[in-house]
Amino acid sequence: MPFEILTIPCLSDNYAFLAHDAGSGATLCVDVPEAGPILRALTQKGWTLSHVLLTHHHADHVQGLGDLLAAHPATVIGAAADAHRLPSLDSAVAEGDTLQIGDQTGHVIDVPGHTIGHIAVHFPTSHAVFTADSLMALGCGRLFEGTPDQMWQSLSKLMEMPPETMIYSGHEYTMANAKFALTVDPGNSALISRSDAISAARDQGRATIPSTMAEELATNPFLRASDPAIRARLGLQDASDAAVFAEIRKRKDHF
Numbered sequence: 501m502p503f504e505i506l507t508i509p510c511l512s513d514n515y516a517f518l519a520h521d522a523g524s525g526a527t528l529c530v531d532v533p534e535a536g537p538i539l540r541a542l543t544q545k546g547w548t549l550s551h552v553l554l555t556h557h558h559a560d561h562v563q564g565l566g567d568l569l570a571a572h573p574a575t576v577i578g579a580a581a582d583a584h585r586l587p588s589l590d591s592a593v594a595e596g597d598t599l600q601i602g603d604q605t606g607h608v609i610d611v612p613g614h615t616i617g618h619i620a621v622h623f624p625t626s627h628a629v630f631t632a633d634s635l636m637a638l639g640c641g642r643l644f645e646g647t648p649d650q651m652w653q654s655l656s657k658l659m660e661m662p663p664e665t666m667i668y669s670g671h672e673y674t675m676a677n678a679k680f681a682l683t684v685d686p687g688n689s690a691l692i693s694r695s696d697a698i699s700a701a702r703d704q705g706r707a708t709i710p711s712t713m714a715e716e717l718a719t720n721p722f723l724r725a726s727d728p729a730i731r732a733r734l735g736l737q738d739a740s741d742a743a744v745f746a747e748i749r750k751r752k753d754h755f
Contacts, residue, residue: 501521501522501523501603502604502623502625502626502627502628503519503520503521503528503601503604503623503626503628504519504520504522505517505518505519505520505626505628505666505668505710506518506520506541506545507668507707507709507710508537508538508541509537509672509707510533510534510537510538510564511533511534511560513671513672513673514531514533514534514560514561514670514671514672515531515533515668515669515670515671515672515707515709516529516530516531516532516533516537516538517529517530517531517630517668518530518538518541518542518545518547519601519604519623519626519628520545520547521601521602521603521604523602523603524602524603525547525548525550525602526550526551526601526602526604527542527547527548527549527550527551528550528551528552528553528599528601529549529551529552529553529568529574530552530553530555530621530630530632530668531553531554531555531561531562531632531670532552532554532561532562532563532564532565532568533560533561533563533564534563534564534567535564535565535566535567535568535571536564536567538564538568539567539568539571539572542572548572549568549572549574550574550575550601550602551574551575551576551577551599551601552565552568552569552574552575552576552577553577553578553599553621553630554576554577554578554579554586554587554589555578555579555618555619555620555621555630555631555632555633555670556579556582556614556615556617556618556619556632556633557582557585557586557615557617558615558633561632561633561670562586562587565587566587575590575591576588576589576590576591577589577590577591577592577593577599578591578592578593578619579592579593579594579610579617579618579619580592580593580594581594581610581616581617582615582616582617582618582619585617593608593619594608594610594619595608595609595610595619596608599621601623603625604623604625604626605623605624605625606621606622606623607621607622607623607624608620608621609621609622609629609654609657609658610654611631611634611635611654611655611657611658612645612646612650612651612654613634613640613641613643613645613646613647613648613650613651613652613654613655614632614633614634614640614641614642614643614644614645614646614651615633615644615645615646616645616646618632618633618634618641618654620632620634620635620658622661622665626666627662627664627665627666628665628666628668628710629658629661629665629666629667629668630668631658631667631668631669631670632669632670633669633670633671634651634654634655634658634669635654635655635658635667635669635716635720635722635723636669636670636671636673636674636677637667637669637673637674637677637708637709637710637711637716637720638673638674638677638678638681638694638698638711638716638719638720638721639673639674639677639680639681639720639722639752640655640720640722640749642753643749648742648745648746648749649742649746651745651749652725652741652742652745652746655722655723655745658713659713659717659723661713662713663712663713663714663717664712664713664714665712665713666710666711666712666713667709667710667711667712667713667716668709668710669709669710669711672707672708672709674698674702674708674709674711675698675699675702675708677720678691678694678695678698678699679695679755680721680751680752680755681695681719681720681721682695683751683755684721684730684733684734684748684751685719685721685724685727685729685730685733686733687729688718688719688729690718690719691718691719694715694719721748722745722748722749725741725742725744725745725748726741726744730744730748731744734747734748
């Protein structure tokens with residue numbers, strides 16, 4: 501059986517996620533922007549927290565950990581490369597390592613770019629990948645520490661996942677990302693339709709996370725560096741995919 505996954509709004513625009521394995525009762529929390537909403541969800545579902553995954557060190561992804569652990573002691577997992585900047589870890593992991601959450605096996609992927617030590621974790625049986633601020637709905641994280649080449653390599657790894665994979669990213673930035681995407685890829689009918697659906701969802705107060713890999717491949721300009729229409733619009737017909745990505749990221753930074 502796959503995870504039951506809850507998307508939990510936190511702070512002004514963050515998301516945490518609870519992934520529950522019914523067979524074993526194990527429950528994973530991915531990132532802890534604040535404890536209150538996560539604790540309420542655990543109580544409402546009657547779940548006991550067993551593991552916490554921290555995708556990267558930024559405060560809006562880790563600052564609620566102490567309060568969460570005070571109520572629900574759990575095994576804390578994070579990137580070995582970022583261990584010096586993360587809260588105390590029980591398990592430090594890197595690409596190629598696996599996480600066992602009850603009957604679910606997660607595969608750790610290094611995805612530097614937004615930060616150097618950022619990780620994502622893919623649970624194939626649940627068709628889910630937790631990407632936080634690497635691959636985002638219609639976007640990708642700002643490059644605070646890494647280079648465009650690093651982020652392009654990170655996104656390229658994620659793009660290889662099956663199209664039905666659900667992308668659980670860390671923020672409700674999708675509407676703003678859609679507005680930018682339309683400046684880069686204005687003739688994309690799938691993007692136009694998705695933008696309309698996003699506006700309707702937000703008008704109703706609904707989350708736009710998760711999305712699917714198929715949606716992202718069809719509409720996310722940061723994954724579409726090889727698209728001839730985008731290349732022509734940017735005047736980069738003969739550039740490498742990484743160079744096209746870098747130009748898109750630069751334009752988003754100044755949008």
